[in-house]
Amino acid sequence: EGDRRFDMVVRLSDTLRTDIDGLSRLLIPVPALASNTSGQLGFIALSQVASLDLVLGPNQISRENGKRLVIVSANVRGRDIGSFVEEAEAAIATQVKVPAGYWTTWGGQFEQLKEASDRLRIVVPVALLLVFGLLFMMFNNLKDGLLVFTGIPFALTGGIMALWLRDIPLSISAGVGFIALSGVAVLNGLVMIAFIRNLREEGRSLSVAIHEGALTRLRPVLMTALVASLGFIPMALATGTGAEVQRPLATVVIGGIISSTLLTLLVLPALYQWAHRRDEEAA
Known part of the structure; x- marks a missing residue:
């Protein structure tokens, strides 16, 4: 059979x-x-x-890529995940003897954080290059493009200070906030430099154009800064679901806008006069 x-x-x-x-x-x-x-x-x-x-034994045997897998989960509160993982790795290396054939990998939100950080290392430089390229195309002048571009480090300084004052760690949402902040910072400088250039084209001297341009553009620059910063205040004070994402982003934008506005109104006119003083002397 x-x-x-x-x-x-x-x-x-x-x-x-x-x-x-x-x-x-x-x-x-x-x-x-x-x-x-x-x-x-x-x-x-x-x-x-x-x-x-x-x-006694496991209630199930999990596998990943053909290898046995044991998952240990933990919730992190009151600190950033990156520093927690670094401290945990150091503790495991010194206090835990891992048998041969075993190894540890970190997943979950830390894995997502690592992947997002790798993407930001590409996105941020590309975004800054695009901003500078657009400024150069608008002014057709490398010098003025660089002057407006100085608003970005002004803004980054305020964003970092705001995170430090609120004791918020640097995270992916904060990095996204820095990208958004760069556009607002460039806009403030663009409004002022473009107006000063128009005054000079009308025949005004360098010092007169800078003085009149700074006073005339004061209100538009302040209005732009106030609208953007006030709109992010509810996010900066959020405590409900998703607050861990909203607070770093809003804090960076508010702090960066304040520093960028102050430095744009006070420092940018002086930088413009220093950069174009030779043009005035030659004329």
Whole structure:
């Protein structure tokens, strides 16, 4: 006779799961022997083909990439994940002896943080290059483009100071806030430098154009800064769901706008006069 395949599905109660003797007496159907002409199934006890014992063990065996995996979860509060992982890795290296063939990897939010950080290392330089390229195309002048571009470090200084004052760690949402902040900072400088250039084209001297341009553009620059900063105040004070993402972003934008506005109004006119003083002397 040809080979036959028999499948048996046994549903066990919780009581029977811990009864070793009862499990040992379970009957398993086996194919009929060649001498058995009736063709009926035979049965043997489970203890005849297996040894049963009750021991402690995992309720499941997880695998990833063909390798066994054990997951240890933890919640981090009151500090950033990056410094926690660094401290935990140092503690494991000094206090835990990992057997041969075992290794540890960090996943979850830390893995996402690492991937986002790698992307930001590409996105931030590309965004800054695009901003500078657009400034150069608008002014058709490298000098004026660099002057407006100085608003970005002015803004970054205020954003970092705001994070430090609120004791908020640098995170991915804060990095996104720095990118958004760069656009607002450039806009303030762009408004002022463009107006000063127009005054000079009308025939005014360098000092007069700078003085009149700074006073005339004071209100638009302050209005732009106030609208942007006041709009982020609810996010900066958020305490509900998603506050851990909203607060760093809003804090960076508010602090950066304040420093960028002050430095744009006070420092940028002086930088413009210093950069174009030779042009005035040559004229």
